[in-house]
């Protein structure tokens with residue numbers, strides 16, 4: 001019997017739309033067969049499809065690189081892992097092993113950090129929603145509390161009046177850095193004097209220990225110079241505190257917001273070509289602080305709460321093609337077994353998606369849909385792909401930040417999550433959700449438990 | 454269903470429609486099917502030929518051939 005040729009779906013593609021078109025670049029079609037030496041297909045066979053995969057190697061490389069970049073430019077640097085970006089315990093633990101503290105914005109995240117073994121004084125407590133009970137816990141643990149609004153400032157004063165020890169606090173400052181939209185929802189404004197007013201209150205009332213100043217100017221910031229503006233305003237506050245009260249601020253926390261190498265929706269250029277390198281953010285911040293006029297022995301610590309830039313490219317989401325369709329206007333549609341329910345950032349980014357199998361170099365333009373019965377479930381609106389058939393696999397890149405924490409349990413069970421260690425060994429770090437697990441917290445009143453149909 | 458008469462296709466998969474000026478790129482199996490359609494082969498004959506040569510099942514070819522013909526229509530390569 002003669003051996004038969006490998007089959008590929010017949011394709012015809014119009015060449016009129018020009019060579020560089022909105023469907024992306026040739027590099028996108030290169031198959032991704034392995035992650036850290038582990039075959040994608042083996043991972044899917046072992047742990048099921050879809051599947052999140054984190055690379056421990058990439059996480060550590062990113063962290064060590066960022067640390068080196070800042071520490072070669074500034075003497076005192078401390079990173080605090082932004083829990084909301086990805087609070088899978090295994091991922092947090094890698095950052096903690098590397099020396100990162102924790103930055104949390106809720107009681108839930110706070111307790112997660114404590115349970116992970118982070119000492120209380122190394123958990124930075126941000127966010128607008130802290131109850132008295134939360135604040136007391138943070139005070140007891142000596143955690144730096146970042147005050148978001150005046151109501152919180154007054155609550156803290158009341159709570160502190162019954163204590164012998166002064167709670168450690170910082171204020172969150174918002175400001176005009178030339179970036180639109182301005183994040184003025186959080187903290188006290190610099191330009192209108194609110195921030196300075198809060199500082200005066202704290203120092204004069206003398207119930208709280210003002211140890212730091214905090215800002216977070218936005219997320220996915222593409223303009224490093226905005227950080228120079230922010231750092232100079234923070235330094236100005238610190239230096240004026242020193243002048244007026246003879247008090248040194250021990251740290252300036254510049255928050256997060258450095259962009260990852262993702263491609264923002266609607267932008268013509270690929271993120272990997274246009275997003276600033278971490279060196280550029282570091283240069284903007286550190287040269288501003290170094291030249292701000294602090295005494296050499298009183299340089300404040302620089303805290304950083306970098307999230308997405310440290311983890312986005314360490315996370316992958318792999319899945320399987322369910323079906324192909326032709327839409328009424330002739331466009332092709334490909335349906336995958338993962339959608340916006342687990343890939344929330346599809347609303348933000350044109351994620352890079354690679355085929356896994358070698359499918360030839362002819363491509364067709366298609367829309368990638370998720371499996372949900374909803375119009376909004378679009379993974380990529382326009383992408384050039386080799387002819388995918390049901391059963392083929394794809395991998396979405398740069399999904400390490402915010403997707404796991406913001407994923408929805410909607411219509412189907414959320415996938416398992418695996419981390420590949422430094423020796424190329426996969427570890428299950430979260431099992432696939434189960435019906436029992438999801439229903440564990442549900443209660444059905446007795447009178448609804450029986451029915452006849 | 455009949456392909457327009459004056460369409461020119463190269464072995465490398467470049468297709469030109471002189472009456473509209475449109476050009477297209479086809480993958481090898483697309484070229485093969487296109488040429489069979491030009492010769493006036495029936496769907497059944499095309500499916501049998503492909504089944505003989507390729508590692509594929511009948512349902513898949515049937516579905517893909519259908520889809521391919523929809524695309525030819527969309528690209529105005531079929532006589533109305």
Ligand SMILES: Cc1ncc(COP(=O)(O)O)c(C=O)c1O
Nearest residue numbers: 082216219256257305306307308
């Ligand atoms: C206070 C604070 N710090 C850090 C981060 C992390 O931001 P990113 O992931 O953009 O670095 C955020 C996220 O919005 C935040 O609100």
